[in-house]
Amino acid sequence: MVMSMKNRSIRFNRSKQKQNKRLEEQYEQKLEEKVGKQEIYPDLEENINFIQTLLGNSGDLVTRQFMIQYDPDVQAAIIYLDELVAKEINHNYVLRPLMKFSEIPHKKGRDIWDMAYQSLVQAGETKVEEEMKKAIDAILCGDTVLFIDGYAKTMIIGTRGWQTRGISEPRAESVVRGPREGMSETLLFSLGMIRRRLKDPDLRVKMHTIGKRTKTIVSLLYVDGIVEPKIVEEVENRLKRIQIDGILETGYIEEFIQDQTWSPFPQLQNTERPDAVVAHLLEGKVAILVDGTPHALIAPAVFTQFYYSPEDYYERFHIATFLRFVRIISFFVALALPALYIAFVSFHPEMIPSKLQLAMAAGRATVPFPSIIEALMMEMSVEVLREASIRLPGPVGPTIGIVGALVIGDAAVRAGLVSPAMVIVVGLTTISSYANPNYNAAISVRLIRFPLMILAAIFGLYGIMLGLMLLLIHLVQLRSFGVPYMAPYAPLNRSDFKDTLIRVPWKWMNKRPSFFHPEDERRQAKKDGESESKPNEEGQSSS
Amino acid sequence: MEKKPATNQSNTLTPYQILCTLYLTIVGIGLFSLPRTLSKEVGSDGIWVIMFSGLIVWILLFFITRLLQLFPGQTFVRFVPEILGSSRDKKMGKIMSIPFFLLFGIYYLFTMASVIRLFGETLAGAVFLHTPVEAIVIVLILATLVAATMKPYLLAKVNEFVFPITFITFILIILVAIKYGEVTNLLPLFQSNPEQIWKGMLTTGFSFTGYEICILFAGYYQNTKKAMRVHTLLILLVTIVYVVAFVASLSLFGQYEITKLQWPLLEMVKEYKSPLFVLERFESGVIAIWVTNVFVNVANMYLFLVQMISQLYHSESHPGRKWIAWLFVPIVYALVMLPKHVQELNDWMYYVGIMNLVVVGAILFLYVVALFRRRKGDSRHASSLSSP
Numbered sequence: 001m002v003m004s005m006k007n008r009s010i011r012f013n014r015s016k017q018k019q020n021k022r023l024e025e026q027y028e029q030k031l032e033e034k035v036g037k038q039e040i041y042p043d044l045e046e047n048i049n050f051i052q053t054l055l056g057n058s059g060d061l062v063t064r065q066f067m068i069q070y071d072p073d074v075q076a077a078i079i080y081l082d083e084l085v086a087k088e089i090n091h092n093y094v095l096r097p098l099m100k101f102s103e104i105p106h107k108k109g110r111d112i113w114d115m116a117y118q119s120l121v122q123a124g125e126t127k128v129e130e131e132m133k134k135a136i137d138a139i140l141c142g143d144t145v146l147f148i149d150g151y152a153k154t155m156i157i158g159t160r161g162w163q164t165r166g167i168s169e170p171r172a173e174s175v176v177r178g179p180r181e182g183m184s185e186t187l188l189f190s191l192g193m194i195r196r197r198l199k200d201p202d203l204r205v206k207m208h209t210i211g212k213r214t215k216t217i218v219s220l221l222y223v224d225g226i227v228e229p230k231i232v233e234e235v236e237n238r239l240k241r242i243q244i245d246g247i248l249e250t251g252y253i254e255e256f257i258q259d260q261t262w263s264p265f266p267q268l269q270n271t272e273r274p275d276a277v278v279a280h281l282l283e284g285k286v287a288i289l290v291d292g293t294p295h296a297l298i299a300p301a302v303f304t305q306f307y308y309s310p311e312d313y314y315e316r317f318h319i320a321t322f323l324r325f326v327r328i329i330s331f332f333v334a335l336a337l338p339a340l341y342i343a344f345v346s347f348h349p350e351m352i353p354s355k356l357q358l359a360m361a362a363g364r365a366t367v368p369f370p371s372i373i374e375a376l377m378m379e380m381s382v383e384v385l386r387e388a389s390i391r392l393p394g395p396v397g398p399t400i401g402i403v404g405a406l407v408i409g410d411a412a413v414r415a416g417l418v419s420p421a422m423v424i425v426v427g428l429t430t431i432s433s434y435a436n437p438n439y440n441a442a443i444s445v446r447l448i449r450f451p452l453m454i455l456a457a458i459f460g461l462y463g464i465m466l467g468l469m470l471l472l473i474h475l476v477q478l479r480s481f482g483v484p485y486m487a488p489y490a491p492l493n494r495s496d497f498k499d500t501l502i503r504v505p506w507k508w509m510n511k512r513p514s515f516f517h518p519e520d521e522r523r524q525a526k527k528d529g530e531s532e533s534k535p536n537e538e539g540q541s542s543s
Numbered sequence: 544m545e546k547k548p549a550t551n552q553s554n555t556l557t558p559y560q561i562l563c564t565l566y567l568t569i570v571g572i573g574l575f576s577l578p579r580t581l582s583k584e585v586g587s588d589g590i591w592v593i594m595f596s597g598l599i600v601w602i603l604l605f606f607i608t609r610l611l612q613l614f615p616g617q618t619f620v621r622f623v624p625e626i627l628g629s630s631r632d633k634k635m636g637k638i639m640s641i642p643f644f645l646l647f648g649i650y651y652l653f654t655m656a657s658v659i660r661l662f663g664e665t666l667a668g669a670v671f672l673h674t675p676v677e678a679i680v681i682v683l684i685l686a687t688l689v690a691a692t693m694k695p696y697l698l699a700k701v702n703e704f705v706f707p708i709t710f711i712t713f714i715l716i717i718l719v720a721i722k723y724g725e726v727t728n729l730l731p732l733f734q735s736n737p738e739q740i741w742k743g744m745l746t747t748g749f750s751f752t753g754y755e756i757c758i759l760f761a762g763y764y765q766n767t768k769k770a771m772r773v774h775t776l777l778i779l780l781v782t783i784v785y786v787v788a789f790v791a792s793l794s795l796f797g798q799y800e801i802t803k804l805q806w807p808l809l810e811m812v813k814e815y816k817s818p819l820f821v822l823e824r825f826e827s828g829v830i831a832i833w834v835t836n837v838f839v840n841v842a843n844m845y846l847f848l849v850q851m852i853s854q855l856y857h858s859e860s861h862p863g864r865k866w867i868a869w870l871f872v873p874i875v876y877a878l879v880m881l882p883k884h885v886q887e888l889n890d891w892m893y894y895v896g897i898m899n900l901v902v903v904g905a906i907l908f909l910y911v912v913a914l915f916r917r918r919k920g921d922s923r924h925a926s927s928l929s930s931p
Contacts, residue, residue, distance in 0.1 A: 348828075351823060464831070476700040
């Protein structure tokens with residue numbers, strides 16, 4: 001089953017790649033015809049005309065022609081997109097110095113371009129380019145380009161600035177204790193939050209531009225010296241292979257670079273929290289940030305990691321350990337409770353205590369359906385409610401959800417359509433699936449629940465067990481960028497067990513998880529009197 | 544510190560994985576009925592019989608381990624031709640080893656079939672009264688098929704997960720005996736004559752079958768030199784489990800009642816009655832958990848077959864293995880449904896046990912031949928094999 005899926009996924013990818021290639025060729029060809037290797041004209045008018053026609057005389061394209069006061073014979077122009085630039089920079093530090101009378105005495109023979117570049121334009125980032133394509137790219141990114149008549153080159157001035165949402169608390173990953181800022185849609189803000197927390201000269205930020213048309217900036221973050229170079233190499237290779245017209249969210253990248261397309265389990269983690277990103281970087285993982293979305297991707301990811309919350313590391317270890325147990329229990333409840341209910345009711349009624357069984361039988365007496373239909377009906381209606389409460393506007397959403405669940409559930413029980421026990425089961429299942437700190441892992445559990453219910457309806461507990469075994473087989477075979485998905489449970493590793501179901505005090509977590517093969521294994525310096533398990537390592541560190 | 548490359552390390556079996564895999568291949572559905580069959584033969588002397596059988600199995604396994612240590616990092620598919628063939632003619636060894644491979648293959652086919660059938664009968668008799676055995680059996684075969692297409696080191700991980708689940712369940716079952724069991728039920732001791740003891744040993748000997756699967760998994764051991772330590776621990780663990788199961792059910796039911804119970808260990812579960820538990824009557828639950836045990840038990844043997852064929856034909860790639868695994872489905876199913884009733888199945892189990900003796904004998908014969916011909920696997924070959 002799993003194997004055939006794998007084959008299909010390869011085929012699927014291949015056809016997608018082909019399609020993308022065609023798409024790319026067409027687009028490239030068109031662009032090549034229009035721009036090509038066009039050099040910038042020496043004539044100002046020609047440049048302005050070229051850019052305006054290429055952008056289709058776009059209404060938001062601002063072209064400001066003016067005379068440089070320094071040498072009034074020289075015409076110049078700046079071109080920018082109205083909505084993407086910080087206008088005060090353009091007005092105060094580009095236009096004003098160029099148009100105002102300069103204090104610098106006019107000397108004949110001094111090159112006006114050099115003058116503008118070196119002293120007149122007062123912006124931090126400037127670049128000189130000679131190709132038209134570069135100028136157009138710069139305009140589209142929110143930079144301003146300056147043309148001076150008579151010079152076959154352009155000055156690109158960094159004036160990007162647009163409205164942003166500002167920093168707010170991450171909605172899906174809120175914590176009781178811990179930083180409340182979430183990353184932002186603007187890549188640089190997010191990067192800033194990470195840099196601010198990780199003042200390590202070894203932090204590497206590699207920029208890629210993905211998306212033929214959207215030209216989205218995707219940055220790859222890792223800590224050199226901790227992360228295994230092979231992982232970085234693999235991630236970079238997979239990023240380079242992406243050929244698509246646009247990247248709007250990390251989800252695009254996730255689907256392109258994950259190992260197994262058909263697996264219901266997420267193979268990359270995503271987070272909005274800069275502190276979580278830093279924690280993952282310090283464990284020897286790689287983070288991928290995409291401009292335009294506050295989510296960061298973390299690779300590689302292992303199964304257990306989806307059941308950790310950043311708060312586990314901020315609260316004291318007792319409560320963290322307890323909460324992890326709660327989450328694992330809720331994982332199993334969300335996964336198997338409806339299936340168990342079906343199995344118990346239809347195959348193993350003897351397992352239910354007799355008193356409860358009498359009550360359940362009384363509740364089920366009026367129900368006209370077999371338990372599987374009852375369960376599927378209820379689960380589906382809960383899924384509908386869930387989806388609807390997300391779409392419903394603002395404060396009404398949760399209310400409708402609760403009212404819907406209570407009223408419909410109660411009415412259904414009274415009408416004898418479902419048994420009261422089923423309502424309890426569905427309620428518990430739904431609540432349990434929200435106990436998972438990671439939304440994408442919770443979704444996969446929601447999906448797997450349904451096949452398990454069908455197996456339970458056919459073979460009872462036997463079916464559930466076989467289903468779980470197949471699930472285990474699938475999980476054991478999964479790999480995320482070369483790291484076994486079920487690490488550190490299989491293969492079992494004692495030292496990695498310190499941060500799994502139990503979270504030991506920080507004092508004792510002196511090593512990084514070994515299954516990410518960190519180059520620098522130690523998190524904490526060796527304490528005095530600590531037993532030396534690896535004699536060679538000592539020699540390495542002292543040299 | 545010399546760092547091993549990541550891929551190489553994850554393709555080998557850790558000692559704990561070896562323990563889990565071999566334990567689950569030995570201990571299967573037979574654990575439930577062992578107290579009955581044994582006390583039928585020897586009464587309460589079963590304690591000594593199990594221990595003595597354990598000792599003998601340990602000695603046999605000792606020699607097998609010595610054979611494996613001659614060829615580290617190689618499965619039997621590679622080292623059997625090397626033992627039998629000459630260095631000049633490579634084909635000769637292959638032809639000579641065909642009878643051995645046939646023997647192994649047939650043995651595992653029959654063992655698998657009898658385990659699956661026994662399990663199907665148990666389920667159909669105890670839990671699914673209205674479900675046909677055929678349905679239970681075919682689902683189990685198809686599910687294990689998926690497992691058998693995995694690489695051995697990945698299946699070992701599945702074993703690693705299942706082992707604690709079944710082991711903890713076993714301990715929980717035994718706890719009942721401590722509460723309700725009576726020591727007087729274990730007496731009198733030393734009542735059996737040698738003939739009975741011999742028969743009893745044969746019965747328990749059959750319960751120990753499965754350890755010889757190490758001739759396959761040894762090809763993936765992380766450290767073959769230290770394999771004996773794990774193997775000793777394994778036999779010790781299995782012996783203890785058997786003795787404990789035997790003592791517990793005997794102390795609970797007594798010699799005469801126990802012979803009348805089909806699954807003494809399962810009957811023990813019925814004694815669990817406590818308001819503390821949410822559930823009542825645990826047998827279905829225990830059987831459900833035991834599904835995982837039987838699943839990997841069968842999967843390991845299935846893997847043996849698939850791995851043997853695929854290594855013989857050098858097609859260790861995934862699609863090839865899948866087809867080989869599918870090839871076995873009709874054969875296994877036909878064998879599973881061959882015995883007409885449980886009585887015939889019991890006879891089968893006896894013959895399978897005898898066949899196990901032949902298989903172990905053949906492996907020991909190979910060891911003797913290897914010693915005489917001074918055959919030894921070179922380590923260069925080994926490293927290339929561990930990453931198939």
